[in-house]
Amino acid sequence: MGRKLLLFTALLLATAAPAAAGPTRVVDLAGKPVDPLVLRAGRIATALVFTTTDCPISNRYAPEVRSLAALFEKQGIAFTLVYPVGTDTAAVVREHVKKFAYSIPVVRDTAQELVKHTGVTVTPEVAVVGAGGAVLYRGRIDDRYLEFGRDRPQPTERTLERALEAIVQGKPVAVRQTQAIGCYLADLLK
């Protein structure tokens, strides 16, 4: 048991390591480079919500993302929308943000630096990063979707919300990684 724990810590450090360099090509909608892995003052973590403008499942989660952001911004969690696909240009993203009434900060990650750092594979998928860029949670928002065409009328587990609650309370996140269902980034990034 002790040995496993040690290994685990080592892995954590390894994940956190690349953040030292930091992304260099992530930009906001004005084209200005930004680094969402650096926590702003007073924030304890950042939820990076990866999305693509033409992914129906990702879009369907917009109201849920907005309400989680409203709930947790007050508790020290920053929310940032991340658009990792090149065809989602600044103009396309601006339109999308307006249509889905997002009011949280937006970045474009068209070199997929944040994708690689966090290991997300689909949209919508969320990575919660803490100090030093450590990934505290990665995966689905909730368990509404089991697979394409098979979803629950309402979620039975609000996975992201549970993770954020733990982080706010300074407790370890019980479920650190889940499989999100959505549009595969691998196809979009080819």
Place this chain on the structure above:
Amino acid sequence: MRITALVFVFLTSHFSLLASVAAQDVTFTRDIAPIVFKSCVSCHRKGGPAPFALTTYDEVRRRATQIATVTRSRFMPPWKVEPGVGHFVGQDPLSEEQVARLGRWAAAGAPQGEGALPPLPSLPDGWLLGQPDLIVKPARAFTMPAQPNDAFRIFAIRLPVTRRTYVRGIEFHPGNARVVHHANIRIDRTDATRKLDEADPLPGYDGLMPRSAEYPEGHFLGWTPGQVAPLVAPDLAWALEPGSDLVVQLHLQPSGAAEQVLPEIGLYFSDRPPSRIPTILRLGSQSIEIPAGEPRYVIRDAYTLPVDADLLAVQPHAHYRAREIRGTAHLPDGTSRLVMHITDWDFRWQHVYREVTPIRLPRGTRLAMEYTYDNSAGNVRNPELPPAKVYWGQRSRDEMGDLWFQLLATNERDRELMRTQIATKMTIEDIAGYETMLRVDPKDAELHDDVALLYMGVGQMAPAVRHFEASVALKPDSAAARFNLGTAQAQAGLLEQAVASFRAALARRGDYALAHGNLGQVLLAQGKTGDALKHLQEAVRLDPANPQALFGLAEAYAASGSIDLAIETIDRAIKLPMPEALATRVVARREEYLRRRPR
């Protein structure tokens, strides 16, 4: 054991070697486009009912893994019926080889390949069935708010036809494919749906369709993505009466943003009345009552055809807890065949399954249905967690279980026998549905009224009286409730009680013409001619255009010996429109009066 394992390893590695060789030469141009263009683009195109297009290499490449996933799970193309059951219009499942090919292509990185693409099928942007004779839509668009959950919305759309019109079919355009998932469509010859629509300040309303919103006689209406019901032959067109509304219930799935919803419906007319009318049979149970957590709850129903008939189409209907749908035709020769079988029922894909070639079912064929429900937490589609007891009902949180058959009597003269039998069978099941709703809500007076009327329709007066009594107890001040009770009591032969009920109705509303009329007729039957005459005169004074009251008054005059007055009164009745059964009696009685007139 060890040897087997070794062999297995060898085979696996050998196999993956083959697969990777094959993968290299799976290209979009040669291998994938023919599948996608044949089986996907009829919906996945610009302006189509699917949420995104798959008409170019780039569009398909961007969803390669998703396509491989959803075709492997058979979520797409959407076809819920088990292989080997029926031969339906639009049935075009992918072969195992095609599914495997899509998977290999995605795994190989979705290569484009070289050469020319196969041509895209030509799909008009507008009406697939051609220019409609009439296009209607709701007066205003409904704005679906950005919300996490599904919604339902019912619209009553006025159909501007001024005379009886015959319809060969409709085409439904969702207007907003991002949110409109499917549509239930009915015709309401009354203003019941329209009143509900108007009562809601927003376009359409959320709730139930009234009973008067029905399928046109003998035909299904409805829409699921990708389904365009072909026009029926002109000799099968259905009659649309002037003043009818088209009732459209939309199942809306959220897109994440506020969305405008304005569907459009095209109607296609026939220039002549039908020579044949199909009959709709509904099998099922309205006594559904599933305990919380019950993982396997089964309902069954059956009907034996009294005549030879052709099966034209089948439509299953159930809500979220149904899992397996089974419909079987047991033929008189002892054989049977599945006519519907779905093992993973999904409320969202309620197709009407139309047979390419009608199935001949000889007289004596037993059509049977069996549905299985899972009301446990293990059913991911269960809308209530923790699971709760669920009853039959039409709201999506209730449960239903219907299997509809469209049957065409082989000989048109046989149709009436089958139609009457089926109408009675379905009314009896409707009654069961009301009794179920009353178990949930025993204090709903309107449910008591409705079910009492259904009981009267099938000649069961005792339960009709019982339900009207319950209604009176719930609405003691209502004159109408007393009147209804009196009418049922009179038909049940309970004349004394009927008199008391009508008098109670009149005590609450003195100018209640119908109550005076019915009371007069009961008193007449009791031989109390003088009192009867008084009430029937009052009924006619209050409503001079009611042929039933005039006839009753004529009978009272005849009974009291005033034959000239009886003739004068029945002559007034005879000029009024009235149901055929009453007209026959009126004419016969008039002859009788004339014979009795002193010369």
